[in-house]
Amino acid sequence: MADIPIKPGQLTTRAEMQRVFGGGEREGIVPSTTTPSILIYTDHDSGKEYGYQDGWLAEEDDHGPIFEYTGRGRIGDQTFLGPAGSRNKAILRHVDDGRVLHLFIAAGKIPGSHSDAKQQRYLGEFQLDADLPYTIREASDPEGNQRRIIVFRLRPSGSVxxxxxxxxxxAEKTHARRVSANVSAGSIEEPAAGKKTTSLRSAQPSTMTEHRQTQISQSYREFLNEQQHEVFAYQIKIAGTTSILKTDLYDATDHILYAIKGSSDRQEIRMAIGQLKDYCRHIDPPNPTLAVLVPEKPNADLIDLLERENIKLVHQDGEAFAEHHPTQSHQTPISRK
Structure with a gap:
């Protein structure tokens, strides 16, 4: 994109940005119809009313800083589908569509203005994190109803x-909050991509492993629900940090904390063990049984690893599931009926 007449940190207005980039003056996500741009507006004050807060994470990873931005939708679950999700979809597909994300933060009333319009402070150009473009969380709307929200993870693209x-x-103290089991899914239903691309995608295409993880998670939740088990997940805030951890599944009836993976290979099993050992410290009541749920039975060495770590194994076995307990030398089939 050609040089633009605004620099990071500069104050401007929505009206001025409409003249520069095109697009409307309303909404938080504004795809332009005249330039390859999406303007993203956030307000530290108004976001809290709708159960979220946008901003930089205090912690950086190997790829640098992350700015968290909550998707469109003030009431009910946020989505990528239909008219309600079209603007979230625009962010999700911005690289495929050749669009640049321009981020602005409200910065008080426009001096001398008789309207409620606010100045906008320009942060710079961004793109979605390629590895984890967004995460799903649960938040309260203004009426106190719980809903799923889309939290985009924005990476700087140049100077910001x-x-x-x-x-x-x-967070001032560590707190594990119960949330719907639906929030444990790694993603929500996304619109099908309109074309194939070899470029770095805004959101990488869901891999077979991710699909299998979603499928087995849903299938096993249905199984537990049929058994009248109480199931949910946890969102965990850690004292002194801004990141939010999210468990896969917790069975409150049997006091079991699950890590769910879409593959039974060594990398996924080792990751599941690490997540369980990390998250279980913050579960109340303490000392849950730890379990790994995978699509197929792992090899004997990985089963031995789970046994040594005192972690239960659950895997698909045809139309049912099979359990392998650390203290047992054989698997126990469990049926849906």
């Missing part, structure tokens, strides 16, 4: 303003 006032506040 990284101001202290835009960093999310760290």
């Amino acid at each position: 303003q990284h101001a202290k006032q835009d960093v999310l506040p760290a």
Whole structure:
């Protein structure tokens, strides 16, 4: 994209940005119809009313800083589908569509203005994190109803303003909050891509492993629900950090914490063990049984690894599931009926 007449940290208005980039003056996500741009607006004050807060994570990873931005939809579950999800879909597909994300933060009333219009502080150009474009969380709407929200993970694309006032506040204490089991899914239903691409996608195509993880998670939740088990997940805030951890599944009836993987290979099993050992410290009541749920039975060495770590194994076995307990030398089939 050609040079634009605004720099990170500069104050502007929505009206001025409409003249520069095209698009409307309303909405938080504004895809332009005249330039390859999507304008993204956030407001530290109004977001809290709808159960979320946008800003920089205090922690950086190997790829640098992350700005969390909550998707469109003030009431009910947020989505990528239909008219309600079209603007979220625009962000999700922005690389495929050749669009640049321009991020703005509200910065008080426009001096001398008689309207409620606010100044906008420009942060710079961004793109979605290629490895984890978004995460799903649960939040309260203004009426106190729980809903799923889409939290986009934005990476700087060039020079940006990284101001202290835009960093999310760290949690004062560690807190594990119960949320719907639906939030444990790694993703929500997404619109089908309109074309194939060899470029770095805004959101990488879901891999076979991710599909299998979603499928087995849904199937096993249905199985537990048929058994009248109470199931949910946890969102965990860690004291002194801004990141939010999310468990896969917790069976409150049997006090079992599950890590769910879409593959039974060594990398996935080792990751599941690490997640379980990390998350279980924050579950109340304490000391849950730990379990790994996978699509097929792992090899003997990985089963031995799980046994040594005192972790239960559950895997698909045809139309049913099979359990392998650390203290047993054989698997136990469990039926849907």
